[in-house]
Amino acid sequence: MRVQLSEVSLEVEASGEGPVVLLLHGFPDDHTLWRHQVRALNAAGFRTVAPTLRGFGASDRPEGGPEAYHPAKHVGDLLELLARLDVDRFHLVGHDWGSGIAQGLASVVPDRVRSLSLLSVGHIGAVRDAGWEQKQLSWYMLLFQFAGLAEDWLARDDFAQLREMLAEHPDAESVIEPLRAPGALTAALNIYRAGLPPEVQFGTDLPVPSLPAVPVLGVWSTGDRFLTERSMERTGERARGPWRYERVEGAGHWLQLDRPEAVDDLLLSFFKEHA
Template identity: 55%
Template sequence: MRIDLNGVGINVTDTGQGPAVLLLHGWPDDHHLWRHQVAALTAAGYRTIVPDLRGLGDSDKPGDVEAYRMTRLVGDQAALLDHLQVPEAHLVAHDWGAAIAWVMAARTPERVASLTCLSVGHPRAFATAGWAQRQKSWYMLLFQFPGIAERWLAHDDFRNLREWAHHPDHDAVVARLRVPGALSASLGLYRANVSPESLLSPPPDLPPIQAPTMGVWSTEDMALVEDGMTGSAAYVAGPWRYERVEGAGHWMQLEAPDRVNGLLLDFLNTITARS
Protein backbone atom coordinates (compact mmCIF):
# COMPACT_ATOMS: atom_id res chain seq x y z
CA MET A 1 0.00 0.00 0.00
CA ARG A 2 1.24 3.48 -0.87
CA ILE A 3 0.14 6.56 1.07
CA ASP A 4 0.92 10.23 0.44
CA LEU A 5 2.12 11.77 3.70
CA ASN A 6 3.21 15.40 3.84
CA GLY A 7 3.82 15.32 0.09
CA VAL A 8 6.00 12.20 0.24
CA GLY A 9 4.83 8.80 -0.96
CA ILE A 10 5.33 6.19 1.77
CA ASN A 11 5.14 2.44 1.15
CA VAL A 12 3.52 0.60 4.07
CA THR A 13 2.20 -2.87 4.91
CA ASP A 14 -0.76 -3.13 7.28
CA THR A 15 -1.47 -6.66 8.49
CA GLY A 16 -3.61 -8.33 11.13
CA GLN A 17 -6.10 -7.13 13.70
CA GLY A 18 -5.79 -6.11 17.32
CA PRO A 19 -3.63 -3.59 19.20
CA ALA A 20 -1.55 -1.64 16.69
CA VAL A 21 2.22 -2.09 16.53
CA LEU A 22 4.20 0.38 14.42
CA LEU A 23 7.55 -1.13 13.39
CA LEU A 24 10.27 1.23 12.18
CA HIS A 25 13.42 0.02 10.42
CA GLY A 26 16.72 1.83 10.00
CA TRP A 27 19.54 2.14 7.48
CA PRO A 28 19.91 0.56 4.93
CA ASP A 29 16.76 -1.52 5.39
CA ASP A 30 13.12 -1.53 4.43
CA HIS A 31 9.98 -3.15 5.86
CA HIS A 32 11.26 -6.66 5.06
CA LEU A 33 13.59 -6.36 8.06
CA TRP A 34 10.62 -7.11 10.31
CA ARG A 35 9.25 -10.17 8.47
CA HIS A 36 9.87 -12.57 11.37
CA GLN A 37 8.36 -10.18 13.90
CA VAL A 38 5.32 -9.43 11.72
CA ALA A 39 4.56 -13.15 11.47
CA ALA A 40 4.84 -13.63 15.23
CA LEU A 41 2.89 -10.49 16.14
CA THR A 42 -0.02 -11.07 13.77
CA ALA A 43 -0.26 -14.70 14.93
CA ALA A 44 -0.46 -13.41 18.51
CA GLY A 45 -3.35 -11.05 17.74
CA TYR A 46 -1.63 -7.76 16.94
CA ARG A 47 -2.03 -5.41 13.99
CA THR A 48 1.34 -4.62 12.42
CA ILE A 49 1.98 -1.37 10.53
CA VAL A 50 5.35 -1.40 8.80
CA PRO A 51 6.39 1.56 6.62
CA ASP A 52 9.49 2.05 4.51
CA LEU A 53 11.12 5.23 5.82
CA ARG A 54 11.36 8.08 3.35
CA GLY A 55 14.55 7.63 1.32
CA LEU A 56 14.51 3.84 1.69
CA GLY A 57 12.71 0.82 0.27
CA ASP A 58 9.84 1.68 -2.04
CA SER A 59 9.05 5.01 -0.40
CA ASP A 60 9.86 8.31 -2.13
CA LYS A 61 13.47 9.45 -2.09
CA PRO A 62 13.63 13.26 -2.00
CA GLY A 63 16.89 14.69 -3.30
CA ASP A 64 17.05 17.52 -0.75
CA VAL A 65 18.97 16.56 2.40
CA GLU A 66 16.68 18.83 4.45
CA ALA A 67 13.82 16.44 3.67
CA TYR A 68 15.42 13.95 6.09
CA ARG A 69 15.45 16.13 9.19
CA MET A 70 14.24 14.34 12.30
CA THR A 71 11.15 16.53 12.49
CA ARG A 72 10.13 15.29 9.03
CA LEU A 73 10.83 11.65 9.89
CA VAL A 74 8.78 11.83 13.09
CA GLY A 75 6.05 13.75 11.28
CA ASP A 76 5.72 10.95 8.74
CA GLN A 77 4.91 8.43 11.48
CA ALA A 78 2.36 10.66 13.19
CA ALA A 79 0.74 11.36 9.81
CA LEU A 80 0.70 7.64 9.02
CA LEU A 81 -1.15 6.85 12.25
CA ASP A 82 -3.58 9.68 11.51
CA HIS A 83 -4.21 8.36 7.99
CA LEU A 84 -4.89 4.85 9.32
CA GLN A 85 -7.05 6.27 12.14
CA VAL A 86 -4.85 4.75 14.84
CA PRO A 87 -4.93 6.97 17.96
CA GLU A 88 -2.00 5.21 19.64
CA ALA A 89 0.40 2.40 18.82
CA HIS A 90 3.12 0.30 20.38
CA LEU A 91 6.40 1.44 18.79
CA VAL A 92 8.99 -1.21 17.92
CA ALA A 93 12.06 0.24 16.28
CA HIS A 94 15.66 -0.44 15.23
CA ASP A 95 18.66 1.70 14.22
CA TRP A 96 17.42 4.99 12.69
CA GLY A 97 13.89 3.82 13.35
CA ALA A 98 14.79 3.70 17.04
CA ALA A 99 16.15 7.25 16.92
CA ILE A 100 12.83 8.35 15.41
CA ALA A 101 10.85 6.37 17.98
CA TRP A 102 12.67 7.91 20.97
CA VAL A 103 11.81 11.40 19.72
CA MET A 104 8.23 10.47 18.86
CA ALA A 105 7.65 8.91 22.29
CA ALA A 106 9.08 12.00 23.99
CA ARG A 107 7.25 14.60 21.91
CA THR A 108 3.88 12.88 21.39
CA PRO A 109 3.38 10.58 24.40
CA GLU A 110 -0.36 10.37 23.75
CA ARG A 111 0.34 8.40 20.54
CA VAL A 112 2.68 5.83 22.12
CA ALA A 113 1.31 2.89 24.13
CA SER A 114 4.79 1.44 24.64
CA LEU A 115 8.28 1.78 23.24
CA THR A 116 10.69 -1.00 22.28
CA CYS A 117 14.05 0.11 20.87
CA LEU A 118 16.58 -2.32 19.44
CA SER A 119 20.29 -1.40 19.25
CA VAL A 120 19.98 2.40 19.42
CA GLY A 121 19.35 4.03 22.79
CA HIS A 122 18.08 7.46 23.77
CA PRO A 123 19.82 10.30 21.89
CA ARG A 124 21.44 11.65 25.06
CA ALA A 125 22.60 8.21 26.17
CA PHE A 126 24.14 7.69 22.74
CA ALA A 127 25.88 11.08 22.92
CA THR A 128 27.41 10.31 26.34
CA ALA A 129 28.36 6.66 25.70
CA GLY A 130 32.06 7.53 25.63
CA TRP A 131 35.07 7.01 23.40
CA ALA A 132 34.18 3.42 22.54
CA GLN A 133 31.00 4.64 20.89
CA ARG A 134 32.87 7.39 19.06
CA GLN A 135 35.16 4.77 17.59
CA LYS A 136 32.26 2.65 16.41
CA SER A 137 30.60 5.73 14.88
CA TRP A 138 33.51 6.49 12.51
CA TYR A 139 31.33 5.83 9.46
CA MET A 140 28.96 8.69 10.37
CA LEU A 141 31.72 11.15 9.50
CA LEU A 142 32.52 9.35 6.25
CA PHE A 143 28.87 9.47 5.25
CA GLN A 144 28.92 13.29 5.42
CA PHE A 145 31.00 13.51 2.22
CA PRO A 146 28.73 13.41 -0.86
CA GLY A 147 30.20 11.34 -3.64
CA ILE A 148 33.07 9.98 -1.56
CA ALA A 149 30.81 7.98 0.77
CA GLU A 150 28.83 6.65 -2.17
CA ARG A 151 32.03 5.55 -3.96
CA TRP A 152 33.41 3.88 -0.83
CA LEU A 153 30.20 1.97 -0.16
CA ALA A 154 29.53 0.94 -3.77
CA HIS A 155 33.10 0.05 -4.80
CA ASP A 156 33.59 -3.49 -6.11
CA ASP A 157 29.92 -4.46 -5.88
CA PHE A 158 29.49 -2.87 -2.44
CA ARG A 159 32.36 -4.90 -1.00
CA ASN A 160 33.09 -2.38 1.78
CA LEU A 161 29.46 -2.34 2.88
CA ARG A 162 29.27 -6.13 2.85
CA GLU A 163 32.49 -6.63 4.83
CA TRP A 164 31.87 -3.86 7.36
CA ALA A 165 28.15 -4.32 8.08
CA HIS A 166 27.80 -8.11 7.77
CA HIS A 167 24.13 -7.62 6.98
CA PRO A 168 22.31 -10.97 6.86
CA ASP A 169 20.31 -9.75 3.83
CA HIS A 170 23.30 -8.15 2.08
CA ASP A 171 22.31 -9.18 -1.46
CA ALA A 172 18.80 -7.73 -1.12
CA VAL A 173 20.20 -4.56 0.49
CA VAL A 174 22.72 -4.08 -2.32
CA ALA A 175 20.06 -4.65 -4.96
CA ARG A 176 17.98 -1.81 -3.48
CA LEU A 177 20.95 0.54 -3.15
CA ARG A 178 21.97 -0.05 -6.79
CA VAL A 179 18.82 1.75 -7.97
CA PRO A 180 19.94 5.17 -9.31
CA GLY A 181 19.71 7.79 -6.57
CA ALA A 182 18.83 5.30 -3.82
CA LEU A 183 22.20 5.24 -2.06
CA SER A 184 22.51 9.02 -1.84
CA ALA A 185 18.91 9.34 -0.68
CA SER A 186 19.47 6.80 2.09
CA LEU A 187 22.51 8.72 3.33
CA GLY A 188 20.30 11.76 3.79
CA LEU A 189 19.40 10.35 7.22
CA TYR A 190 23.00 10.87 8.35
CA ARG A 191 23.65 14.10 6.47
CA ALA A 192 20.56 15.82 7.86
CA ASN A 193 20.86 14.68 11.47
CA VAL A 194 24.44 13.85 12.49
CA SER A 195 26.62 16.54 10.94
CA PRO A 196 30.16 16.92 12.32
CA GLU A 197 28.95 19.97 14.26
CA SER A 198 26.27 17.91 15.97
CA LEU A 199 28.92 15.55 17.35
CA LEU A 200 30.40 18.45 19.33
CA SER A 201 27.18 19.52 21.03
CA PRO A 202 24.55 17.69 23.07
CA PRO A 203 21.31 16.68 21.35
CA PRO A 204 18.23 18.81 22.01
CA ASP A 205 16.45 18.31 25.31
CA LEU A 206 13.53 15.90 25.17
CA PRO A 207 10.78 15.37 27.74
CA PRO A 208 11.19 12.14 29.72
CA ILE A 209 9.66 9.06 28.10
CA GLN A 210 6.37 8.29 29.83
CA ALA A 211 5.50 5.01 28.09
CA PRO A 212 6.64 1.59 29.30
CA THR A 213 9.96 1.12 27.54
CA MET A 214 12.16 -1.85 26.68
CA GLY A 215 15.70 -1.45 25.37
CA VAL A 216 17.39 -4.41 23.66
CA TRP A 217 21.09 -4.59 22.75
CA SER A 218 23.01 -7.44 21.11
CA THR A 219 26.53 -8.36 22.14
CA GLU A 220 28.06 -8.51 18.63
CA ASP A 221 26.72 -5.14 17.44
CA MET A 222 29.36 -3.54 15.20
CA ALA A 223 27.90 -0.02 15.53
CA LEU A 224 26.62 0.45 19.10
CA VAL A 225 28.04 -0.07 22.59
CA GLU A 226 25.96 -1.33 25.50
CA ASP A 227 26.22 1.90 27.53
CA GLY A 228 24.17 3.71 24.91
CA MET A 229 21.24 1.46 25.72
CA THR A 230 21.64 0.89 29.45
CA GLY A 231 22.17 4.63 29.93
CA SER A 232 18.76 5.27 28.37
CA ALA A 233 17.09 4.35 31.66
CA ALA A 234 17.92 7.83 32.98
CA TYR A 235 15.60 9.38 30.38
CA VAL A 236 12.60 7.10 30.94
CA ALA A 237 10.04 8.12 33.56
CA GLY A 238 7.78 5.13 32.84
CA PRO A 239 8.61 1.48 33.54
CA TRP A 240 12.02 0.50 32.11
CA ARG A 241 13.23 -2.94 31.04
CA TYR A 242 16.61 -3.85 29.59
CA GLU A 243 17.40 -7.05 27.69
CA ARG A 244 20.65 -8.30 26.19
CA VAL A 245 20.75 -10.73 23.26
CA GLU A 246 23.93 -12.80 23.37
CA GLY A 247 25.79 -13.73 20.21
CA ALA A 248 23.77 -11.67 17.73
CA GLY A 249 24.99 -8.77 15.65
CA HIS A 250 23.38 -5.45 14.80
CA TRP A 251 20.47 -7.06 12.93
CA MET A 252 19.33 -9.20 15.85
CA GLN A 253 15.77 -9.50 14.55
CA LEU A 254 17.19 -11.47 11.61
CA GLU A 255 20.00 -13.29 13.41
CA ALA A 256 18.08 -14.26 16.57
CA PRO A 257 14.39 -13.93 15.60
CA ASP A 258 13.05 -16.41 18.15
CA ARG A 259 14.79 -14.61 21.01
CA VAL A 260 13.67 -11.18 19.80
CA ASN A 261 10.10 -12.36 19.19
CA GLY A 262 9.94 -13.91 22.65
CA LEU A 263 11.07 -10.70 24.32
CA LEU A 264 8.74 -8.58 22.24
CA LEU A 265 5.64 -10.71 22.85
CA ASP A 266 6.36 -11.01 26.56
CA PHE A 267 6.71 -7.24 26.85
CA LEU A 268 3.66 -6.35 24.75
CA ASN A 269 1.44 -9.02 26.26
CA THR A 270 2.25 -7.76 29.75
CA ILE A 271 1.29 -4.20 28.78
CA THR A 272 -1.89 -5.12 26.91
CA ALA A 273 -3.00 -7.34 29.81
CA ARG A 274 -2.84 -4.31 32.11
CA SER A 275 -4.85 -2.04 29.80
Protein backbone atom coordinates in the same frame (compact mmCIF):
# COMPACT_ATOMS: atom_id res chain seq x y z
CA MET B 1 0.47 -1.69 -0.09
CA ARG B 2 1.26 1.82 -1.28
CA VAL B 3 0.09 4.78 0.82
CA GLN B 4 0.13 8.26 -0.69
CA LEU B 5 0.91 10.99 1.84
CA SER B 6 1.08 14.73 1.29
CA GLU B 7 4.82 14.75 0.46
CA VAL B 8 5.72 11.14 -0.33
CA SER B 9 4.32 7.75 -1.19
CA LEU B 10 5.42 4.95 1.14
CA GLU B 11 5.48 1.19 0.82
CA VAL B 12 3.69 -0.18 3.89
CA GLU B 13 3.16 -3.72 5.16
CA ALA B 14 0.00 -3.72 7.31
CA SER B 15 -1.60 -6.91 8.56
CA GLY B 16 -3.39 -8.58 11.44
CA GLU B 17 -6.09 -7.49 13.85
CA GLY B 18 -5.90 -6.13 17.37
CA PRO B 19 -3.77 -3.53 19.18
CA VAL B 20 -1.43 -1.79 16.75
CA VAL B 21 2.35 -2.19 16.68
CA LEU B 22 4.27 0.32 14.54
CA LEU B 23 7.63 -1.14 13.40
CA LEU B 24 10.35 1.23 12.16
CA HIS B 25 13.48 0.04 10.35
CA GLY B 26 16.85 1.78 10.07
CA PHE B 27 19.76 2.12 7.62
CA PRO B 28 19.86 0.67 5.01
CA ASP B 29 16.81 -1.57 5.41
CA ASP B 30 13.12 -1.53 4.51
CA HIS B 31 9.95 -2.96 6.05
CA THR B 32 10.94 -6.57 5.27
CA LEU B 33 13.39 -6.35 8.18
CA TRP B 34 10.41 -7.08 10.45
CA ARG B 35 8.95 -10.09 8.59
CA HIS B 36 9.55 -12.53 11.47
CA GLN B 37 8.07 -10.14 14.04
CA VAL B 38 5.07 -9.43 11.80
CA ARG B 39 4.18 -13.12 11.68
CA ALA B 40 4.64 -13.61 15.41
CA LEU B 41 2.76 -10.47 16.41
CA ASN B 42 -0.14 -11.17 14.04
CA ALA B 43 -0.40 -14.70 15.42
CA ALA B 44 -0.48 -13.27 18.96
CA GLY B 45 -3.40 -10.95 18.16
CA PHE B 46 -1.70 -7.71 17.15
CA ARG B 47 -2.12 -5.54 14.07
CA THR B 48 1.27 -4.59 12.62
CA VAL B 49 2.14 -1.54 10.53
CA ALA B 50 5.64 -1.64 9.03
CA PRO B 51 6.40 1.23 6.64
CA THR B 52 9.45 1.61 4.45
CA LEU B 53 10.64 5.10 5.39
CA ARG B 54 11.13 7.87 2.83
CA GLY B 55 14.45 7.50 1.05
CA PHE B 56 14.64 3.73 1.53
CA GLY B 57 13.62 0.71 -0.52
CA ALA B 58 10.67 1.29 -2.84
CA SER B 59 9.35 4.36 -0.99
CA ASP B 60 9.71 7.79 -2.56
CA ARG B 61 13.01 9.67 -2.53
CA PRO B 62 12.06 13.36 -2.47
CA GLU B 63 14.43 15.96 -3.84
CA GLY B 64 15.66 18.85 -1.73
CA GLY B 65 18.88 17.64 -0.14
CA PRO B 66 19.43 16.34 3.40
CA GLU B 67 16.71 18.48 4.99
CA ALA B 68 14.09 16.48 3.06
CA TYR B 69 15.21 13.50 5.19
CA HIS B 70 15.42 15.14 8.59
CA PRO B 71 14.03 12.90 11.35
CA ALA B 72 11.23 15.43 11.82
CA LYS B 73 10.13 14.74 8.23
CA HIS B 74 9.90 11.04 9.03
CA VAL B 75 7.87 11.79 12.16
CA GLY B 76 5.50 13.87 10.05
CA ASP B 77 5.13 11.02 7.56
CA LEU B 78 4.30 8.59 10.36
CA LEU B 79 1.71 10.83 11.97
CA GLU B 80 0.02 11.21 8.59
CA LEU B 81 0.25 7.46 7.94
CA LEU B 82 -1.33 6.65 11.30
CA ALA B 83 -4.15 9.07 10.54
CA ARG B 84 -4.72 7.47 7.13
CA LEU B 85 -4.90 4.03 8.76
CA ASP B 86 -7.18 5.33 11.55
CA VAL B 87 -4.71 4.34 14.29
CA ASP B 88 -5.02 6.06 17.66
CA ARG B 89 -2.89 4.32 20.31
CA PHE B 90 -0.04 1.98 19.43
CA HIS B 91 3.06 0.14 20.60
CA LEU B 92 6.16 1.61 18.97
CA VAL B 93 9.27 -0.38 17.99
CA GLY B 94 12.38 1.00 16.31
CA HIS B 95 15.71 -0.47 15.22
CA ASP B 96 18.85 1.51 14.32
CA TRP B 97 17.70 4.83 12.81
CA GLY B 98 14.15 3.64 13.35
CA SER B 99 14.88 3.84 17.07
CA GLY B 100 15.79 7.52 16.78
CA ILE B 101 12.67 8.26 14.75
CA ALA B 102 10.55 6.28 17.22
CA GLN B 103 11.91 8.40 20.07
CA GLY B 104 10.99 11.54 18.16
CA LEU B 105 7.49 10.28 17.42
CA ALA B 106 6.94 9.25 21.04
CA SER B 107 8.04 12.70 22.19
CA VAL B 108 5.44 14.36 19.95
CA VAL B 109 2.47 12.13 20.88
CA PRO B 110 3.37 10.41 24.19
CA ASP B 111 -0.28 10.04 25.15
CA ARG B 112 -0.80 7.76 22.14
CA VAL B 113 2.18 5.48 22.76
CA ARG B 114 1.42 2.35 24.79
CA SER B 115 5.10 1.38 24.90
CA LEU B 116 8.40 2.24 23.23
CA SER B 117 10.89 -0.50 22.33
CA LEU B 118 14.39 0.55 21.24
CA LEU B 119 16.49 -2.09 19.48
CA SER B 120 20.27 -1.61 19.19
CA VAL B 121 20.23 2.20 19.32
CA GLY B 122 19.40 3.96 22.56
CA HIS B 123 18.95 7.60 23.47
CA ILE B 124 21.29 9.90 21.50
CA GLY B 125 22.56 11.43 24.74
CA ALA B 126 23.45 7.99 26.09
CA VAL B 127 25.15 7.02 22.82
CA ARG B 128 27.09 10.30 22.78
CA ASP B 129 28.17 9.89 26.42
CA ALA B 130 29.08 6.20 26.21
CA GLY B 131 32.81 6.85 26.02
CA TRP B 132 35.69 6.48 23.62
CA GLU B 133 34.83 2.92 22.59
CA GLN B 134 31.47 4.08 21.22
CA LYS B 135 33.09 7.01 19.39
CA GLN B 136 35.46 4.57 17.71
CA LEU B 137 32.58 2.35 16.64
CA SER B 138 30.72 5.40 15.26
CA TRP B 139 33.50 6.44 12.87
CA TYR B 140 31.34 5.82 9.80
CA MET B 141 28.77 8.40 10.92
CA LEU B 142 31.35 11.13 10.31
CA LEU B 143 32.31 9.68 6.93
CA PHE B 144 28.65 9.66 5.89
CA GLN B 145 28.55 13.46 6.32
CA PHE B 146 30.72 13.96 3.22
CA ALA B 147 28.35 14.01 0.24
CA GLY B 148 29.84 12.39 -2.83
CA LEU B 149 32.87 11.02 -0.99
CA ALA B 150 30.79 8.66 1.14
CA GLU B 151 28.74 7.48 -1.84
CA ASP B 152 31.88 6.79 -3.87
CA TRP B 153 33.57 4.93 -1.03
CA LEU B 154 30.53 2.76 -0.27
CA ALA B 155 29.64 1.93 -3.90
CA ARG B 156 33.16 1.42 -5.28
CA ASP B 157 34.02 -2.09 -6.50
CA ASP B 158 30.41 -3.27 -6.48
CA PHE B 159 29.68 -1.90 -2.98
CA ALA B 160 32.69 -3.67 -1.46
CA GLN B 161 32.92 -1.35 1.57
CA LEU B 162 29.18 -1.47 2.23
CA ARG B 163 29.29 -5.25 1.92
CA GLU B 164 31.97 -5.29 4.62
CA MET B 165 29.81 -3.10 6.88
CA LEU B 166 26.86 -5.42 6.27
CA ALA B 167 28.91 -8.61 6.67
CA GLU B 168 26.65 -9.88 9.47
CA HIS B 169 23.39 -8.81 7.78
CA PRO B 170 21.43 -11.92 6.72
CA ASP B 171 19.77 -9.91 3.91
CA ALA B 172 22.85 -8.01 2.72
CA GLU B 173 22.40 -8.68 -0.99
CA SER B 174 18.71 -7.76 -1.09
CA VAL B 175 19.44 -4.62 0.94
CA ILE B 176 22.20 -3.49 -1.41
CA GLU B 177 20.24 -4.05 -4.63
CA PRO B 178 17.83 -1.06 -4.28
CA LEU B 179 20.81 1.21 -3.56
CA ARG B 180 21.97 0.79 -7.16
CA ALA B 181 19.15 3.05 -8.40
CA PRO B 182 20.18 6.64 -9.22
CA GLY B 183 20.05 8.77 -6.09
CA ALA B 184 19.10 5.89 -3.80
CA LEU B 185 22.35 5.73 -1.82
CA THR B 186 22.38 9.50 -1.29
CA ALA B 187 18.76 9.43 -0.11
CA ALA B 188 19.56 6.70 2.42
CA LEU B 189 22.62 8.58 3.71
CA ASN B 190 20.80 11.89 4.00
CA ILE B 191 19.18 10.93 7.30
CA TYR B 192 22.68 10.92 8.84
CA ARG B 193 23.47 14.29 7.27
CA ALA B 194 20.26 15.90 8.49
CA GLY B 195 19.85 14.14 11.82
CA LEU B 196 23.37 13.47 13.08
CA PRO B 197 25.70 16.31 12.08
CA PRO B 198 29.04 16.35 13.98
CA GLU B 199 27.81 18.85 16.56
CA VAL B 200 25.02 16.46 17.56
CA GLN B 201 27.36 13.46 17.68
CA PHE B 202 30.13 15.11 19.65
CA GLY B 203 28.72 18.35 21.08
CA THR B 204 28.60 17.42 24.75
CA ASP B 205 27.16 20.81 25.67
CA LEU B 206 24.21 20.37 23.34
CA PRO B 207 21.12 19.64 25.47
CA VAL B 208 19.11 16.55 24.53
CA PRO B 209 15.59 16.03 25.92
CA SER B 210 14.91 12.96 28.02
CA LEU B 211 12.67 10.20 26.74
CA PRO B 212 8.95 10.84 27.16
CA ALA B 213 7.14 9.40 30.18
CA VAL B 214 6.16 6.13 28.50
CA PRO B 215 7.28 2.55 29.23
CA VAL B 216 10.61 1.90 27.47
CA LEU B 217 12.32 -1.38 26.58
CA GLY B 218 15.97 -1.24 25.53
CA VAL B 219 17.42 -4.28 23.72
CA TRP B 220 21.09 -4.74 22.82
CA SER B 221 22.76 -7.76 21.22
CA THR B 222 26.16 -9.10 22.18
CA GLY B 223 27.45 -9.27 18.60
CA ASP B 224 26.65 -5.66 17.69
CA ARG B 225 29.81 -4.09 16.26
CA PHE B 226 28.31 -0.61 15.92
CA LEU B 227 26.90 0.01 19.41
CA THR B 228 28.27 -0.64 22.89
CA GLU B 229 26.19 -2.16 25.65
CA ARG B 230 26.89 0.94 27.74
CA SER B 231 25.09 3.13 25.20
CA MET B 232 21.89 1.15 25.70
CA GLU B 233 22.21 0.54 29.42
CA ARG B 234 22.66 4.27 30.09
CA THR B 235 19.53 5.01 28.09
CA GLY B 236 17.69 4.04 31.25
CA GLU B 237 19.08 7.20 32.88
CA ARG B 238 17.20 9.21 30.24
CA ALA B 239 13.87 7.43 30.74
CA ARG B 240 11.10 9.21 32.64
CA GLY B 241 8.75 6.23 32.52
CA PRO B 242 9.22 2.53 33.43
CA TRP B 243 12.51 1.18 32.04
CA ARG B 244 13.46 -2.40 31.17
CA TYR B 245 16.79 -3.52 29.71
CA GLU B 246 17.42 -6.83 27.93
CA ARG B 247 20.43 -8.26 26.11
CA VAL B 248 20.21 -10.87 23.35
CA GLU B 249 23.10 -13.33 23.23
CA GLY B 250 24.55 -14.62 19.99
CA ALA B 251 23.11 -11.98 17.66
CA GLY B 252 24.66 -9.18 15.62
CA HIS B 253 23.30 -5.71 14.94
CA TRP B 254 20.32 -7.14 13.01
CA LEU B 255 19.12 -9.13 16.00
CA GLN B 256 15.51 -9.43 14.78
CA LEU B 257 16.85 -11.52 11.86
CA ASP B 258 19.56 -13.40 13.78
CA ARG B 259 17.44 -14.33 16.82
CA PRO B 260 13.84 -13.67 15.77
CA GLU B 261 12.19 -15.85 18.41
CA ALA B 262 14.12 -14.16 21.21
CA VAL B 263 13.13 -10.72 19.93
CA ASP B 264 9.52 -11.82 19.42
CA ASP B 265 9.33 -13.09 23.00
CA LEU B 266 10.79 -9.89 24.45
CA LEU B 267 8.38 -7.69 22.52
CA LEU B 268 5.33 -9.79 23.36
CA SER B 269 6.18 -9.91 27.07
CA PHE B 270 6.74 -6.14 27.14
CA PHE B 271 3.46 -5.44 25.31
CA LYS B 272 1.68 -7.68 27.82
CA GLU B 273 3.14 -5.62 30.68
CA HIS B 274 1.84 -2.43 29.10
CA ALA B 275 -1.37 -3.41 27.31
